[in-house]
Amino acid sequence: MKCESCGKPAVVNKYCKTCFIKYFEKEFKKGLGNLKGKSLCVAVSGGKDSLTTLYLTKKFYPKNKILALLIDEGIKGYRPHTIKSLKKYAKEWDIPYKIVKFEKPLDDIKGSRACSVCGVLRRYYLNKHARGFDVLITGHNLDDEAQATLMNVFMRYASRFKRMTMPLVTHKLFIKRIKPLRHLSEREVMAYFILKGFDTPMDECPYARSSFRDVVRTALNEFECKHPGSKLNIIKAYDSLNISNSTGHLSSCIYCNEPSSNEVCQACKILRN
């Protein structure tokens, strides 16, 4: 197959290496928006998605203040590998980084809902430690977003569904979030990562295979194989709903003072249990 843009042999989708990289970076830049003069905190795990996000954020905004923020959940034999990658690339790209560890390692507190617990705590720590920056940029890709949309529908999580792209209630302690990979698939991110010659351990979280997300991921990928474009259509359908946030009241957690809709926030419920 020939590249649709230049006629050279295609390597990914309908593009050759050069044209794919151009397409990918153009889509990323569109997702990033105009961040001139803003301070940028990039959430990183050391995996392909977040390293790509960090690299391109620096590429497009080299003069902005940028911090790479890694939340270490304390998963033995998994996270230490990608921390090495973050350190290597942060040095190479001249970006300062900060590593925040879970107060209690996930291995010790997970119970039977490792992914839910991890998700609540990661969002909590990211929001808390990104404070002071104008924007928090995350490496969620199209697959992550399409999966989350379906999971929230299947589980009838109405409020989570509504706040997928922004908090339901605005609050001065909520950092604005941007997901520049939201319209790029996991396969495209991996292809870009390989074509740029980057390298990082491609391990899967040991808890991932037992999660509901894994069930949805497998089903959605089978569907995407038979009906290409389905993931993008899920995201576009969600966006067309035009869900808006409000300026309603949000109280603070009695233990940590972080914004919470209840007396005790979800993170403190987990950490104090």
Add this chain to the structure above:
Amino acid sequence: MIIKGLDKELEFDFRGSVLALLKALKLNPVEHLVIVNGELAHESKHLCGNEEVKIIRVVSGG
């Protein structure tokens, strides 16, 4: 051909496209990329059977 990158190294007698290889191995092309002789290969690329092939699962992380 020797196929690397899966849980185990596999010796497989195959000629055809990259897409056909993935299907023959019962792997979803949405979840995998294929490196042929060190270069990322398009699904339509024809394999003669003597290439060095590495299959990469694109799903990683949590």
